[in-house]
Amino acid sequence: MSRFFRKLLGFILLASTVGLVTCQSMVKAEVDAEISQMMRDQ
């Protein structure tokens, strides 16, 4: 595998794992907070 494709694959893997998990954390933080709020309201 050439150096370029190796780096590209590494970048894709990092972006799709680390990047995705941080984005999911952000979305879940919003959702979790809303669920907590709803439960408190009830």
Added chain:
Amino acid sequence: MEQLPLFKSAKAFSGDSLRYSSVRGLLLHLLTLGLIPAVIIGFIKGHVGSILINSAGFGLYCLSAMLLRKGLAAENPNRQHRLQAPSRWPFKLLAALLVAVTTGLLAFFSAHQAIEVAVIYALGALLGMYLSYGFDQRQTVKLADAQGYSGEEIRQTLAAAFETIKTIEQANRKILNRELNQRLNTICGIAEGVIAELEADPRGIRRARKFLNIYLDSVQQVVEGYAKTHIQAAPAELEQNFKTALDTIESAFQEQRQKLLE
């Protein structure tokens, strides 16, 4: 004589500054920026769990990025670095493992993924780190035994000599006189040439040890002393004495190099 103006903030360019300002390894910082709004949302909505998990994740990613950049900086392929003993810590491997663990923990605790999915995330991140940056290459130059000295002793002597040259070059950057800078660069170039020749053929090590251990240390002391005095205000007599000393040093270094070539 050509005197440079005294701009205190201006620094001569060196490869070291470029090395430390390299953008390699910044990708991790970029990818983890999403955790900052996650922590802020946690604060706004008063969700303690979200604040703790996401801020811990962000901290661990930052630590990984620091380790990674340290590992990348240690890979500079110049001769001095090749002669130095490898670092005790495999920084790049540690960074990759930390990224993998943090990604797995965040996927499980923060993104609420199943444990199997979190493990896949962790393995993906580990593979991504390996493919992007590789792991640490812990190898140094292997030198042959010569003149009763082991290859390791010779490597240590040459690495120490390179360290001294680096200190001389640092002191040279503090001297704001182009003529003296050029002469010191020439002297450092000759010394590096001697080391390169010894690395290629260490049989002259016995003859060169005095040069590497005593001459270079003396030059370091003289140059550092002058650099300190020069910042305060060097009288013309001191400058002349320094120039005479540089003449002597340069001819002694040339002579030493010539002896090694014979």
